[in-house]
Each structure stands twice: as C-alpha cells, then as structure tokens.
Amino acid sequence: MKAIVTGGAGFIGSHLAELLIRSGHEVRVIDNLTSGNLRNLREIADHPRFTFHQADIRDVEALRPLFRDPDWVFHLAGLADIVPSIEKPVQYFHTNVSGTLNVLECARAADVKRFLYAASSSSYGIPDRYPTPETAPIQPQYPYALTKYMGEELVMHWEQLYHIPSVSLRLFNVYGPRSRTSGAYGAVFGVFLSQKLRGKPFTVVGDGTQSRDFTYVTDVAAAFLAAAESDISGEAMNVGSGGHYSVNKLVELLGGDVQYIPKRPGEPDCTFADTRKIEALLGWKPSASFEQGVQNMLDVIEDWADAPVWDPQSIEEATSDWFKYLGAR
Numbered sequence: 001m002k003a004i005v006t007g008g009a010g011f012i013g014s015h016l017a018e019l020l021i022r023s024g025h026e027v028r029v030i031d032n033l034t035s036g037n038l039r040n041l042r043e044i045a046d047h048p049r050f051t052f053h054q055a056d057i058r059d060v061e062a063l064r065p066l067f068r069d070p071d072w073v074f075h076l077a078g079l080a081d082i083v084p085s086i087e088k089p090v091q092y093f094h095t096n097v098s099g100t101l102n103v104l105e106c107a108r109a110a111d112v113k114r115f116l117y118a119a120s121s122s123s124y125g126i127p128d129r130y131p132t133p134e135t136a137p138i139q140p141q142y143p144y145a146l147t148k149y150m151g152e153e154l155v156m157h158w159e160q161l162y163h164i165p166s167v168s169l170r171l172f173n174v175y176g177p178r179s180r181t182s183g184a185y186g187a188v189f190g191v192f193l194s195q196k197l198r199g200k201p202f203t204v205v206g207d208g209t210q211s212r213d214f215t216y217v218t219d220v221a222a223a224f225l226a227a228a229e230s231d232i233s234g235e236a237m238n239v240g241s242g243g244h245y246s247v248n249k250l251v252e253l254l255g256g257d258v259q260y261i262p263k264r265p266g267e268p269d270c271t272f273a274d275t276r277k278i279e280a281l282l283g284w285k286p287s288a289s290f291e292q293g294v295q296n297m298l299d300v301i302e303d304w305a306d307a308p309v310w311d312p313q314s315i316e317e318a319t320s321d322w323f324k325y326l327g328a329r
Helices: 011-022 060-064 082-087 089-109 143-162 188-197 219-231 247-254 276-282 290-299 311-319 320-326
Strands: 002-006 026-031 050-054 072-075 113-121 166-169 202-205 235-239 258-261
Touching: 002 011, 011 026, 011 219, 026 060, 026 082, 060 089, 072 089, 082 089, 082 202, 082 219, 082 320, 089 113, 089 143, 113 219, 113 247, 143 166, 166 219, 188 202, 188 247, 188 290, 219 235, 219 276, 235 276, 247 290, 258 311, 311 320
Parallel strands: 002 026, 002 072, 026 050, 072 113, 113 166, 166 235, 202 258
Antiparallel strands: none
C-alpha cells in the first residue's frame, strides 16, 4: 500500500513509518519538524520506498500535491502537552482541529481506502470507571484534550457523510525510545530520564501512588497497522497496555532518589484502558512488558543528553497556568 504518515518524524510516527516499511509498504512522511526530528527517520531515510516532505497540516495548499493516490492515511500530526495548550489554545485549535480538517479533505479528494487517526485518552478527563471503556463520558480538562477529541469527531463525521473508511485510536500514555527530549514540561519519562542522566532526584508529583497505563510505542504502531489492514470503520478504540503502573513503580525500575512536588489539579489518579474492543475487532494485544519497556529506555538514555533538566522551581514556574486555571474550578 501507499501510506501517508502525518507527523511521521515524531515519536510515534517514526516507529509507525519503520513498521510500514518493514511490512512492505510505501511510506510518505509529512511533518513540519516543529516537534519531530529527521534523526528519528535515519533507519529508513535511504529506503527506496520512503519519501519525506516538510509541510504544515495547517497549510492545505502545501498538503494537496502530497496526497498523490495514497491508499492509507495515518494522521498523527498535532500539538501535544497540557500546559502549552492552556497558554496557546488558538494555536492548538488551528493545528489539532483545522489541521485535521485539512488532512481529511485532502484524503477525501484522493479517495483513500483507509484513514487512521491518533486520538488521546486524555479526552476521558477524570474517569469514574476503571478500566475505562470507549463508552465512558468525554470530559476533557484542558484544550489539548478537547482539540484531540474535536479532531476525532471530524474523522467520524467524515466517515459517516463522505464514506471514508476510518478508525480512531485513543492512545494511553505512550512511551518508548524517541519520545520528545526538549520543549515544554510534559511526559514523565522524558523528565525522569534527563534527571537520572544528570544524577538529579526524580520530581514525583503527589505521593507517587497515581498510576498510568504506560503503553509501549511499538505496540501502538502495531495497533495502527492492524487497524489499516482491517475492514473495520467508524469505530473509536482504546490502545493500552493491559495494566497500569504507579509512578513509584517507575522510579523503582529507573533507580534513583526522589523529590516530591505538589499534586496537580485536573489529573486523574489513574489511567487504565479497557482494551476488550480492539482485541475483539482487530485481534490486537500488547506484547511489551512494562519492565522490558523501561529497560529499553535506559538502554538509550544518552538520547536525553540534550533534554532540559527540570527541578521543583522550574516545574512550578512552567505549570503556573495549570494551577491557575485548573485549580480554580
């Protein structure tokens, strides 16, 4: 198949691009390199079935000529992280919502066979049920979560109205090699690995008993491929690890001293995906254990050599708007 991967130079997208190449497909990556990096694609950069195009999904005129007869479109491009979305909601709307509309319209004009969307489990907000099924209420707590869900709604509407076979995958706490190493304060793995590399204590939020459904990136890539190869359409499905693990457990596996910082408003104490739907419809199951996944991260810890080193003071400054807006409710 001829596959387009938007955001393909990013963390998840680059692993997906590699899997597609290994599976015999032709891959066209579209990325504006805002958060993606060409070094993520070095393993396939010279492959004859791979091409890269630098373009922004907000620029529909730049996108149109790149959608030359694709069979599959994997839409992973977008802005992530909580705090920047609170600070720049308009930018997040333009990228995650309007950008998704542009990609959908280009896919519709190209008459694609399959459209796969990277949604976010953050759209569930603070669930009242664990493991959390796809039928749980959508209650986003901040603009990132809201705009990712609005993108999913667009995908599902275009599927119904314009008959674009589509699947939305709601991803839970994806981790693994190539996760972002710079920029805004965000995912716990990047923060902790940078701290460990420099012998600094891990800044654990609250008491560390909060747990997350840490899902390994290659399992996520496999879920996207399974969705593309299926004939399922019009469905949103959770992609999780089959378990959930405390931040204290992560610290134990990484090894190091701990420094506790205040618990944050608007964050769930637990994320835990009910994955029965994707297992039933796609036959997909996660294969990577949490322990092995963490060890894989430690094996490439030098990749975090240029990442910012966060401490309680810099975290407090970076998350001030988080507490200002989410804590006021």
